[in-house]
Amino acid sequence: MLSDIQIAQQAKLLLIKEVAAKIGITEDELEFYGKYKAKLSDDLADKIKNNPDGKLVLVTAINPTPAGEGKTTTTAGLGQAMAKIGKNAIIALREPSLGPVFGIKGGAAGGGYAQVLPMEDINLHFTGDMHAITAANNLCCAMLDNHIHQGNSLMIDQRRILIKRCLDMNDRALRNVVIGLGGKVNGIPREDHFIITVASEVMAILCLASDISDLKRRLGNILVAYTFSGEPVYARDLKADGAMTALLKDAIKPNLVQTIEGTPAIMHGGPFANIAHGCNSVRATKLALKLADYCITEAGFGSDLGAEKFLDIKCRYAGISPSAIVIVATCRALKYNGGVPKSEVSNENLEALKKGIVNLGVHIENMRKYNVPVIVAINRFGTDSDCELEYIEEYCREKGAEFALSDVFCNGGEGGIELAEKVVEACEKPSDFAPIYSLDLTVKEKIDKIAKTIYGASRVNYTAAAEKSIAEVEKLGGGKMPVCIAKTQYSLSDNPALLGAPKDFEITVRNVSLSNGAGFVVVYTGDIMTMPGLPKSPAAHGIDVDENGKIAGLF
Numbered sequence: 001m002l003s004d005i006q007i008a009q010q011a012k013l014l015l016i017k018e019v020a021a022k023i024g025i026t027e028d029e030l031e032f033y034g035k036y037k038a039k040l041s042d043d044l045a046d047k048i049k050n051n052p053d054g055k056l057v058l059v060t061a062i063n064p065t066p067a068g069e070g071k072t073t074t075t076a077g078l079g080q081a082m083a084k085i086g087k088n089a090i091i092a093l094r095e096p097s098l099g100p101v102f103g104i105k106g107g108a109a110g111g112g113y114a115q116v117l118p119m120e121d122i123n124l125h126f127t128g129d130m131h132a133i134t135a136a137n138n139l140c141c142a143m144l145d146n147h148i149h150q151g152n153s154l155m156i157d158q159r160r161i162l163i164k165r166c167l168d169m170n171d172r173a174l175r176n177v178v179i180g181l182g183g184k185v186n187g188i189p190r191e192d193h194f195i196i197t198v199a200s201e202v203m204a205i206l207c208l209a210s211d212i213s214d215l216k217r218r219l220g221n222i223l224v225a226y227t228f229s230g231e232p233v234y235a236r237d238l239k240a241d242g243a244m245t246a247l248l249k250d251a252i253k254p255n256l257v258q259t260i261e262g263t264p265a266i267m268h269g270g271p272f273a274n275i276a277h278g279c280n281s282v283r284a285t286k287l288a289l290k291l292a293d294y295c296i297t298e299a300g301f302g303s304d305l306g307a308e309k310f311l312d313i314k315c316r317y318a319g320i321s322p323s324a325i326v327i328v329a330t331c332r333a334l335k336y337n338g339g340v341p342k343s344e345v346s347n348e349n350l351e352a353l354k355k356g357i358v359n360l361g362v363h364i365e366n367m368r369k370y371n372v373p374v375i376v377a378i379n380r381f382g383t384d385s386d387c388e389l390e391y392i393e394e395y396c397r398e399k400g401a402e403f404a405l406s407d408v409f410c411n412g413g414e415g416g417i418e419l420a421e422k423v424v425e426a427c428e429k430p431s432d433f434a435p436i437y438s439l440d441l442t443v444k445e446k447i448d449k450i451a452k453t454i455y456g457a458s459r460v461n462y463t464a465a466a467e468k469s470i471a472e473v474e475k476l477g478g479g480k481m482p483v484c485i486a487k488t489q490y491s492l493s494d495n496p497a498l499l500g501a502p503k504d505f506e507i508t509v510r511n512v513s514l515s516n517g518a519g520f521v522v523v524y525t526g527d528i529m530t531m532p533g534l535p536k537s538p539a540a541h542g543i544d545v546d547e548n549g550k551i552a553g554l555f
Contacts, residue, residue, distance in 0.1 A: 004111045005554045008119035011260050019258045023090065023291045031253065033127045036118050039253040040266070040287060042211075051290040054088075055427040056320055059298040059377075060307035061328040062363050063490055063499070065336045065345060068105055070379040070409065074328045074416075075298045077114030077408020078377075078423065080261040081416030082294060087424065089294035091116075091259070092287075094280045095130065095270040096123050097198045099170040099532055102540040106555040108270075112409035114416070115260045120551045122257065122267065129206075130168045130197055130270065132251035136219070136244040137166045137202040141192075143240045144224055145180070148188050156233055158190045160226040162513065163235075164530075168197035172533030195530040199275040202244070204518035206252060207269035207281040208317055215252055216245040218517040223476070232476060234516070254284040261413050264292075273300025274489045275530050277309040277520070282318040289320070294427070301489035303327060303363045304454050311370050312435045312450075313482045313520055321433035324426035325367045326419070328377045328406075329360050329392060331384045337499045346383040353388050357395050358501040362492060364401050366454050372433050373426035376403040377419050382410070402426065439480050443470050443512070446483045447523055451507045455492045459506045466524075469512040478514045478521045487525040494526035 002010070016038045017027050029044040059075045075091050082089035093116065096108035107123035109116045116122060125131070141163055148156055167174065174194035180187035197203060201222055209215035220236030227233060235241050254268035268284035271277050278300035279285075288295035299306030307325065315321055331353060332345035338356025340349055360376070367374045376396050378389060389405065396403035404422045407415030437449040444460075451457040462470070473479070490496040493505045511524045534540070543553035 003555060004115065005119060005552065007112060008115055008117055008260065009550070011117060013117055014258060014262045016256060016258070019262060019264050020256060023088070023264050025256070025291070030256070036257065037121060037127060038256050039127060039250065040256055041253065045283070045287060048287070048290040053289040054293040054295055055323040056285070056289060057294060057296045057324050057326060057423055057427065058307060058310060058322045059296060059326045059328060060303040060367070061301065062333055062359050063302040063304070063337060063492065065333050065342050066104055067342075069328050069330045069333045070111065071298045071328050072108055073110040073112065073114045073409055074326070074377050074379055074406055075296055076110035076116055076259050076265070077406060077413060077416040078296050078326070078419055079263050079265065080114060080259050080413030081408065081420035082296070083261065083263045084413040084417055085420050085424070087294055087420070088292045089263070089296055090288040090292040091263070091265045092280050092284045092295055092297040093265060093267045094298070094300070095126055095255070095267050097130065097196065097270055097272070098124070098168045099196050099198070101554070102534070102543070103170045103532065103538050104535045106539050111555070113260055113412035114408035116257055116265045116267065117260055118257070120554060123554055127255050129251040129255070129268070132247050133200065133202050133206060134166055134168055134197045136247040137197070137200045139247065140222070140224065140235050140238065140240045140244055141165045143238045145187050147238055154233055154237060155227045155229070156225045157228045158188060161190070161224065163222065163224040164193045164195045166195050166197045166200045170196065170532040170534045172531060175529070175531045196272070196532060198270050198272045199530045201515045201518050203269065203271050204276055204515060206248060207271055207277070207279065208314070208518055209252060210282060212245065212249060212252055215248060216241055218519070219244045220517070222517040223514050252283065254281060254287055273306035273309065275486045275528055277313050277484050278306035279310045279314045282314065285320065286318065303367055304492050305487070305489055307367065308450060308454050309484055312437065313484060315433070316435055316482060317519065322372050323431060324373045324375060324423055325370070326375050326377050326423065327360070327363050327367060328379050330379045330381060331388045331392065332381060334360060334392070339499065346381070348385040348388060350387055350391060353391055356500050357392065359492075359499070360392070360395065361399060362456065362501045364399055369436055369453065370433055372431045373429045374401060375419070375422050375426055376401050377406045378403060380405055380407045380409070439482065443474060443479055443483060443521055447485065447509060450483065450485060455507065456501065456503065457493065457507045458504050461506055461508045463508070463510045465511050466509045473512055473514045473521055476514055476516065478516070482520045483523050484515070484520045485523045485525060486528045486530070488528060
């Protein structure tokens with residue numbers, strides 16, 4: 001059996017200008033990054049701004065195994081299948097982070113015969129967006145420390161610096177560091193921290209900004225520190241917003257690539273859903289909606305994370321609403337939720353599947369709460385047994401949920417035709433989308449609404465630090481913003497060991513911070529880390545390149 005990268009390397013790619021021509025984009029509206037990648041110009045956005053919007057389809061999932069359950073594969077395959085049935089569709093995806101690529105999960109360009117290409121470029125440096133975001137964030141940090149070193153006229157309290165440096169790599173050694181050591185000329189010594197780039201507020205801002213002016217405004221609004229007297233200090237006070245915007249002037253433009261079958265894909269931005277808001281950029285999604293009859297996009301991890309944030313944060317700010325929601329489910333994830341160790345999820349185990357399938361039921365019910373038609377995509381793996389697949393299908397029937405078996409990994413677009421037809425049907429059904437909470441609620445009321453309505457928690461507890469932070473956030477105007485909850489992706493609760501559909505559990509909020517530029521309040525629960533670490537045997541061990549520059553081992 002061929003690996004993902006071997007399949008990708010055997011594919012014949014169209015020139016990106018040919019992919020663009022399929023959706024009415026001219027060469028003058030492309031900024032080329034080689035033959036097979038391009039950024040979409042602002043001229044294009046201006047030209048199509050009055051086009052009617054297509055239908056928006058969100059792809060989400062149940063709670064996954066550590067390897068993921070194929071949302072990107074399903075999204076790519078669904079885009080390919082739409083072309084097979086004569087529909088004009090564009091997929092809109094996030095860009096991969098180097099952390100998972102070299103860690104445990106691997107790349108994020110799909111798999112098998114439902115991939116986005118060029119796979120190696122996308123999973124590595126792509127068009128440099130991640131590096132630009134990293135540089136812009138760290139420029140602000142450097143300017144802040146320089147300001148303190150040069151006399152500190154703003155009277156910044158170095159004990160209350162909020163912005164953290166970032167790196168798009170899993171490096172646990174950088175979570176807590178001390179900087180400025182080495183004498184008078186090397187800066188003021190202080191404690192500092194690194195987070196992964198995709199968890200940074202700059203990443204969130206890039207994905208929520210409507211244009212470059214909005215980007216600059218949001219960057220200037222980043223709350224970076226407090227003064228000794230307790231007053232807020234923003235990036236604009238450091239005069240960092242202009243230079244940060246300059247570093248991001250190209251990164252804010254969405255990227256056009258293609259699936260393995262030559263259908264268009266826009267990839268832009270890449271916030272994680274367990275520690276950030278988990279959706280690709282507003283600009284990319286809006287472009288796809290103007291360019292096609294269907295925009296198919298995905299949100300990270302399970303619907304309790306990415307989909308909730310997509311629906312309650314992104315849709316609210318972008319003024320968009322989905323016509324259908326696809327929930328990706330797999331036999332192996334349902335068995336994992338039924339208590340099977342991740343090393344054994346490929347083995348047939350109908351009893352564990354029956355125990356874990358309640359997790360799918362919760363996700364179906366949760367997505368219905370947004371008043372949008374829901375379809376379950378049963379993402380088939382080669383190790384799935386017929387009896388396991390049949391059980392999932394019967395469960396969906398009992399729940400009154402539309403479903404389709406998706407075999408896009410092995411068969412590309414042909415394997416997703418049934419799913420595509422179900423999605424088209426769902427998009428024609430009535431829907432009355434609405435977020436599940438009002439912005440008029442307090443921060444605690446919003447957290448409570450999500451915890452009880454989506455997670456199924458019985459109670460929310462707050463540490464003393466969280467209580468203090470919430471008071472500060474509300475004093476600064478964050479009380480009227482949506483909330484972005486950081487929690488484990490493996491459970492509906494904040495405890496990764498509580499699998500399936502846990503009952504009578506409590507959520508503990510340990511801290512809260514204001515992402516003032518992004519426009520939301522970040523709520524930290526459980527032991528979620530904003531700088532992940534590498535596993536004992538990282539994926540990087542298997543990645544190599546030969547004397548001709550051909551890469552192996554990416555997946």
